[in-house]
Amino acid sequence: MVKICGIGAGYVGGPTMAVIALKCPSIEVAVVDISDSRISAWNSNKLPIYEPGLEEVVNQCRGKNLFFSTDVEKHVHEADIVFVSVNTPTKIRGLGAGKATDLTYWESAARIISDVSNSNKIIVEKSTVPVRTAEAVEKILTHNSKGIIKFQILSNPEFLSEGTAIQDLLNPDRVLIGGNQDREGLEAIQKLKAIYVHWVPQDRIITTNLWSAELSKLADNAFLAQRISSINAMSALCEATGAEVSQVSHALSKNTKLGPKFLNASVGFGGSCFQKDILNLVYICESNGLTEVANYWKQVITVNDYQKGRFVKRVVTSMFNTVTGKKIAILGFAFKKDTGDTRKTPAIDVCRGLLGDDACLSIYDPQVTKEQIHKDLSVSSNVVKQVSVVGDAYEATKEAHGICILTEWDEFKSIDYQRVYENMRKPAFVFDGRNILNVDKLREIGFILYSIGRPL
Ligand code: NAD
Ligand code: UGA
Numbered sequence: 001m002v003k004i005c006g007i008g009a010g011y012v013g014g015p016t017m018a019v020i021a022l023k024c025p026s027i028e029v030a031v032v033d034i035s036d037s038r039i040s041a042w043n044s045n046k047l048p049i050y051e052p053g054l055e056e057v058v059n060q061c062r063g064k065n066l067f068f069s070t071d072v073e074k075h076v077h078e079a080d081i082v083f084v085s086v087n088t089p090t091k092i093r094g095l096g097a098g099k100a101t102d103l104t105y106w107e108s109a110a111r112i113i114s115d116v117s118n119s120n121k122i123i124v125e126k127s128t129v130p131v132r133t134a135e136a137v138e139k140i141l142t143h144n145s146k147g148i149i150k151f152q153i154l155s156n157p158e159f160l161s162e163g164t165a166i167q168d169l170l171n172p173d174r175v176l177i178g179g180n181q182d183r184e185g186l187e188a189i190q191k192l193k194a195i196y197v198h199w200v201p202q203d204r205i206i207t208t209n210l211w212s213a214e215l216s217k218l219a220d221n222a223f224l225a226q227r228i229s230s231i232n233a234m235s236a237l238c239e240a241t242g243a244e245v246s247q248v249s250h251a252l253s254k255n256t257k258l259g260p261k262f263l264n265a266s267v268g269f270g271g272s273c274f275q276k277d278i279l280n281l282v283y284i285c286e287s288n289g290l291t292e293v294a295n296y297w298k299q300v301i302t303v304n305d306y307q308k309g310r311f312v313k314r315v316v317t318s319m320f321n322t323v324t325g326k327k328i329a330i331l332g333f334a335f336k337k338d339t340g341d342t343r344k345t346p347a348i349d350v351c352r353g354l355l356g357d358d359a360c361l362s363i364y365d366p367q368v369t370k371e372q373i374h375k376d377l378s379v380s381s382n383v384v385k386q387v388s389v390v391g392d393a394y395e396a397t398k399e400a401h402g403i404c405i406l407t408e409w410d411e412f413k414s415i416d417y418q419r420v421y422e423n424m425r426k427p428a429f430v431f432d433g434r435n436i437l438n439v440d441k442l443r444e445i446g447f448i449l450y451s452i453g454r455p456l
Helices: 013-023 036-042 054-061 072-078 104-116 133-142 165-170 183-196 210-241 245-253 274-287 291-318 346-356 370-376 393-397 417-422 439-445
Strands: 002-007 027-032 066-069 081-084 121-125 151-155 175-179 205-209 327-331 360-364 387-389 402-405 429-432 448-451
Touching: 002 013, 002 072, 002 104, 013 027, 013 054, 013 066, 013 081, 013 165, 027 072, 036 066, 054 165, 066 072, 072 104, 081 104, 081 183, 104 121, 104 133, 121 133, 121 183, 133 151, 133 210, 151 183, 151 210, 175 183, 175 210, 183 205, 205 210, 210 245, 210 274, 210 291, 274 291, 291 346, 291 402, 291 429, 291 448, 327 346, 327 393, 346 360, 360 393, 370 387, 393 417, 417 439, 439 448
Parallel strands: 002 027, 002 081, 027 066, 081 121, 121 151, 175 205, 327 360, 327 402, 360 387, 402 429, 429 448
Antiparallel strands: 151 175
């Protein structure tokens, strides 16, 4: 039986390893993490992350060929293939702070692998890493093996999106595997490919050299985020000219050269990866002396910050230039629907902006806890009275002066807005940061509705 060990039981490691276990019953998969609480949650009925379909997959395999453990050393030691899906955040201090990737977690994983291995292994980079990370990893891995134990490093970046992770893993557009192009490297690529062919059609498995695979992941996220910033930049121009951004998106989407996805204007993109991966790309460009290229990609983030700031400004200016003491309902806090993840969610910046103008916020999100929201907003004793986290949209909007929709949860589309309107202060404002509401219907009820990229 082939044994796989997945280091890192987070949003990527957990679902990815679970799907491998589901699709490859002949493979034993152990997912390990240094976090006791995360592993306990994976072994309980309340999984540490919310992801549609995940519970079903875990329930089918856990205890059969899927195991969650904190015993990193034991499972790495026993494995033939080790997938590394640890976090790779932006550095917050030292050289490259604010841009470069912090590879501390990756390095500690590599050191453990090196220390406990006494047989040849394939090491798979699943985390998103700077291009040429495999070179550094190889040095760490071989530092005490004296060449007796052979490690083959492969880059196999993950392209799943949160909220649709299981669907994306079961039916990926493509699987990318990069490796050394010598005989041993090509053999390792084939061994990893043999796992994916259990459920992924061969023609969707792309193989490349190591550096192309590492860079493709960064390029992928940069292109996706760039598209959102492009349509968001257009949304500002729409508001200024009377064009409607949804009509512009629709027109663009029918161009087969462009395609229909990632054209939804919004309050800004969030999530743990787009910003950090672009910053990483910017840092790599700067380190290679490519100033113009670095500036080009930096602009994607500048436009995203502009979009979040523009939204806050619109709320304040529309409400007669003051929100002081006014109750504003925040519907949605997660960075997108169908996840409880709040990492880099635009809701944090919008809420902080409104709190800065002394608004009182009543926040509701179907998946995000009060503790998480307080932590994200760094709610201290002097603003605690300004923030309440409530259990449903009706409570959040009761006696509010305005509503901000910050996550596109489906349930926000089917709220009884007539009832909401009757219970709000007048004039009742709605700021739809996700363009999910029926403009005509809400205006007919009496709301003053602002959506992204549409004239008031
Ligand atoms: P995460 O923070 O949810 O999970 C990482 C886990 O690794 C944590 O539980 C942490 O405790 C564990 N860990 C860190 N160092 C460890 C060590 N030495 N030994 C054992 N466990 C260790 O992060 P994530 O969102 O799953 O992202 C992981 C990587 O995948 C990142 O590089 C990210 O850029 C990339 N990625 C993320 C997504 C996504 O949707 N979240 C998608 C594609 C790629
Ligand atoms: C993104 C990529 O889509 C994945 O391919 C990649 O694997 C992943 O990052 C990663 O590397 O972490 P994710 O961040 O989970 O996935 O979610 P997305 O669906 O891409 O949404 C990101 C943000 O962009 C969200 O805030 C979303 O609301 C926003 N968005 C997305 C828009 O504002 N408009 C759109 O048209 C699409």
